[in-house]
Amino acid sequence: xxxxxxxxxxxxxxxxxxxxxxxxxxxxxxxxxxxxxxxxxxxxxxxxxxxxxxxxxxxxxxxxxxxxxxxxxxxxxxxxxxxxxxxxxxxxxxxxxxxxxxxxxxxxxxxxxxxxxxxxxxxxxxxxxxxxxxxxxxxxxxxxxxxxxxxxxxxxxxxxxxxxxxxxxxxxxxxxxxxxxxxxxxxxxxxxxxxxxxxxxxxxxxxxxxxxxxxxxxxxxxxxxxxxxxxxxxxxxxxxxxxxxxxxxxxxxxxxxxxxxxxxxxxxxxxxxxxxxxxxxxxxxxxxxxxxxxxxxxxxxxxxxxxxxxxxxxxxxxxxxxxxxxxxxxxxxxxxxxxxxxxxxxxxxxxxxxxxxxxxxxxxxxxxxxxxxxxxxxxxxxxxxxxxxxxxxxxxxxxx
Numbered sequence: 129x130x131x132x133x134x135x136x137x138x139x140x141x142x143x144x145x146x147x148x149x150x151x152x153x154x155x156x157x158x159x160x161x162x163x164x165x166x167x168x169x170x171x172x173x174x175x176x177x178x179x180x181x182x183x184x185x186x187x188x189x190x191x192x193x194x195x196x197x198x199x200x201x202x203x204x205x206x207x208x209x210x211x212x213x214x215x216x217x218x219x220x221x222x223x224x225x226x227x228x229x230x231x232x233x234x235x236x237x238x239x240x241x242x243x244x245x246x247x248x249x250x251x252x253x254x255x256x257x258x259x260x261x262x263x264x265x266x267x268x269x270x271x272x273x274x275x276x277x278x279x280x281x282x283x284x285x286x287x288x289x290x291x292x293x294x295x296x297x298x299x300x301x302x303x304x305x306x307x308x309x310x311x312x313x314x315x316x317x318x319x320x321x322x323x324x325x326x327x328x329x330x331x332x333x334x335x336x337x338x339x340x341x342x343x344x345x346x347x348x349x350x351x352x353x354x355x356x357x358x359x360x361x362x363x364x365x366x367x368x369x370x371x372x373x374x375x376x377x378x379x380x381x382x383x384x385x386x387x388x389x390x391x392x393x394x395x396x397x398x399x400x401x402x403x404x405x406x407x408x409x410x411x412x413x414x415x416x417x418x419x420x421x422x423x424x425x426x427x428x429x430x431x432x433x434x435x436x437x438x439x440x441x442x443x444x445x446x447x448x449x450x451x452x453x454x455x456x457x458x459x460x461x462x463x464x465x466x467x468x469x470x471x472x473x474x475x476x477x478x479x480x481x482x483x484x485x486x487x488x489x490x491x492x493x494x495x496x497x498x499x500x501x502x503x504x505x506x507x508x509x510x511x512x513x514x515x516x517x518x519x520x521x522x523x524x525x526x527x528x
Contacts, residue, residue: 157209157373160375160379161206161209163379163382164202164205164206164209164378164379164382165202165203165206166382167199167202167381167382167385167386168199168200168202168203168206168385170199170385170386170389171195171196171198171199171202171385171388171389172196172199173389174192174195174385174388174389174392174393175192175193175195175196175199176192177393178191178192178195178392178393179192185243185247185455186243186247186249186250186251187240187243187244187247190236190239190240190243190251191240191388191392193232193236194233194236194237194240194388195385195388195389195392197229197230197232197233197236198233198381198384198385199385200227200228200229201227201228201229201230201378201381202378202381202382202385203227204227204228205374205378207227208374209373209374220276223268223269223272223276223296224269224272224273224276225269226265226266226269228265228300229262229265229266230265230307231259231261231262231264231265231306231307231310232259232261232262233307233310233311234310234311234312234313234314234315235255235258235259235310235314237311237314237315237318237341237342237345238258238314238315238317238318238321239251239255239258240341241318241321241322241338241341241342242321244334244335244337244338245321245322245325245334245335245338246436246447247447247448247451247452247455248436248451248454248461248462248463250461250463261306261310264303264306264307265303265307267299268296268299268300268303272296301359301360301365302360304356304359304360305356305360308349308352308353308356311345311349311352312349315342315345315346315349318342319342322335322338322339322342334448337391337392340391341392344384344387345384347380348380348381348384351376351377351380352377354376355368355372355376355377411449412453412457414445415443415445415449415450415453416453416457418443418445419439419443419450419453419454419465421443422439422442422443423466423469426442427473428442429466429467429469429470429473429495429496430470430473430494430495430496431496432493432496432497432498433498434466434496436450436451436462439462450462466496467497467502467506467510468510469496470492470495470496470497470506471495471506471507471510471511473495473496474491474492474495474497474507474515475511475518477491477494477495478491478518478519478522479522488515488516488519489503492507492515503515
């Protein structure tokens with residue numbers, strides 16, 4: 129069949145215009161998809177380098193996990209836009225392998241800034257409830273896995289390709305609401321922490337980076353809100369995705385990844401190196417002597433609410449300097465250092481048998497512990513015996 133080439137230039141010029149516009153849109157989309165993919169690679173590399181950075185502080189570990197999660201989210205959107213539609217196998221994998229894990233982002237932002245400002249901070253069991261909301265991210269992946277197995281073994285009758293796709297699409301739309309709320313709440317808590325923090329001159333660069341990082345995340349949260357509002361309105365959702373897709377969300381994430389990869393990684397290196405380079409042997413000895421006096425003579429560890437800031441005020445040495453000496457010369461965190469003295473005090477009081485009317489936990493509280501669970505865990509780790517076993521071993525007759 130012959131087609132008159134003048135048809136596209138004379139008969140229906142608007143059709144030619146649409147074809148050209150579609151080609152331009154596809155070209156731009158392909159370019160943006162490549163940027164998202166490159167951002168994913170950059171994020172994985174940055175996360176690996178941060179995690180392997182020595183000495184690896186808690187802040188570096190948290191930032192590595194944060195970067196990895198947003199990189200995986202970028203990888204998922206790349207598959208969704210550029211690959212999944214062309215490969216059914218990858219489409220199925222994308223529905224059972226959790227790549228979009230965004231509920232922990234808010235807590236990670238908060239704890240990263242906290243670890244920057246307070247180097248003695250460590251994530252512990254008591255922080256786990258902050259991450260329980262991850263179940264919101266995992267529900268569709270777990271359900272998809274069960275449904276696929278159910279269809280394969282014929283014990284589920286739901287049509288995977290039709291009914292389930294509608295459910296998953298709807299779930300992902302409305303699960304963005306708690307994700308955004310979580311991030312907004314933790315950013316608010318982070319700002320409160322920054323406002324209550326008093327930075328010394330030596331800590332100013334770290335404090336400034338913490339504020340910039342929080343501001344960057346706040347800007348992203350605002351952009352997300354402008355995209356989220358029409359996205360969750362059924363009458364506007366399809367039009368929004370047809371007009372701009374997911375690029376208003378994921379392009380800022382790519383920028384964030386590169387920003388962390390440059391500024392955040394450099395800041396982590398400087399933070400690890402600055403103190404050790406500046407401290408002279410005399411300064412190190414001064415800090416160690418001050419800590420020893422505060423513990424052995426002044427017995428500050430008996431205070432159950434003792435914090436690093438209390439030590440800073442007592443021996444008049446910057447917080448980062450104390451943390452560096454503890455980490456590099458005692459190979460201990462602040463809590464490990466303090467609890468070591470509390471354990472020795474506990475053992476001493478038992479061996480002297482001067483607290484006969486108190487229970488074991490009563491003696492522990494007198495020594496500065498304020499949690500029975502913490503006391504038992506720390507004692508067992510330090511002495512390799514339970515408090516009761518230690519008591520029996522030394523044959524001390526006392527009230528249990």
